[in-house]
Amino acid sequence: MVRRRSFLLGASALPLIGPGTALAAAGPLDSGRLAADYWIRTQAVGGNDWQDATLHSGVMALYRATNDTKYRDYALGWANRHNFGLKSSSSNPHFADHQAAGQAYLDLYEDTPEPRRRAAVVREIDATIATGRTDYWWWVDALHMALPLFARLGKMDYGDRLYRYTRQRLWNNGLWWRDSKFVNKNIYWSRGNGWAIAALAKVLQVLPQQSPYRAGYEADFRQMAARLAQVQRSDGFWNVNLGDPNNYPGPETSGTAFFTYGLAWGVRSGLLNATTYRPVVTKGWDGLTRLALQSSGRLGYVQGVGQQPSDHQPVRANDTSNFAVGAFLLATSEVARL
Template structure:
């Protein structure tokens, strides 16, 4: 019990001590149950797709079928279909639901659970285009799906196109899109999307994959950059390049970073002594400030694309994708 308690609380007396939480998965349950109790499970675009990716991670970590059934009801309501746009075909945001659909397929391999996402990815590849991922968020929305469906070669072509344009190799961070290139604006959640994407892809790529070494190098470069700019309270600012640009705690980027770093430590691709403290500091910070005793997760920046969006970010600001990111972090920290 002492060891589990240290993962959750560190050495500090947190507001959630009185809630009876014994470990990270309890914190994940608290946040998930609050959302399931008070909010809609919503549509099948990237917002709820990210939520349900986190819910399914919590299901896998706890084996509590309530979480799987919640996501299954959502997927059934949408008939395991994807959103589409005639003016913007093969848009990564519209493919994101495929991650939760594939989780459900792995739980019960009914063909209909993966049919729509298989058709969509095959149709994307058939176009021969590699310029679909023009903003860094897209890597999280779609890249893990390519890897999971055995289409890593084409996914790598898409990744390389994005990386060539949006990756700052000197800093180990990503610009959100072409408007920010060569500006000192490295949006926290944008980089969080990428770190989470790399963790999810590396989780499923074979050790013999020719793409693995490149992804690991980028993952490690990001981890080193993130360790350098973590706040004293465990969070990361919305602008990783400038701590004075809308400073303050922000949960969605912090949760994705915590998830990715914890995954890297657990999988042995990041040095334990260096990065476990960084991941746990992020986790403890979210419990101290963001997760309320009711289960509401605060300090989540709303839908946006840069540090200035939805400012100021407050204690009660929450979103479905922020909760999804937190559930990914809880599930991964719980496995350490």
């Protein structure tokens, strides 16, 4: 299948490199607002699939970072439009992409704990567990779509079993193959790995310190961080193939935004050494705001829905998407907190 919390700081929140521009010099939350406001202004309210689910996960992160209720209300309008429901498929039950909207629903529930805001999510995760199957997550994207739900609902005894199935098949020394088609090939898709590190960051934010699973997730997170730092481009971006910089090289925003989010959280939480990784975060954020974020608020250089580096090439300055805006807003919320 093809697929694809907070205080306002000023412009001095992170040191900048290079000559600087007005956008790069703006505070992180100003950049986040610019991107979110552009999307809200120019796009219709979308569906409850994985793409808009990722957008609204970022929108809710921006709401928590700014306390601006217009972002919460935007996400709430989207959730109400779908009755806080999840997509379903009789031919592909308990599909992680269809569960992804639950993350934003749980964010809204935590803001206002009305039972209906989490009811469908709880039913779906319990139904997944009831099957006893652990082979649902055959592609790496699924980790981001669904694993945080198991952690947030206190269901990690089962969530970890699902994670281990994926890890056993797709993990290779700190990076992930997208799915079985790429195993033992030097193709490590940037956004696929972005999904993974974002999933680990989200899980670790809610996993209790005493959890028997925590040490394993921390180790995987640190190993990913070390590999990512090694392959970052000089302009702050990551190429679409982390294993081969000559395979469709060029800036790409969605993977870079997820990496910036995950690594920024790692530094802020103390899981990653600040001396080593803060410069990586700084370069990533600097690249995103210097090149990808336009003065209008349009977020460009986004590889479209796909599964490998060759999809939707070339990646152009005006190419954008909802899921990348969500990733950028997640990065915004963590960079601001540094």
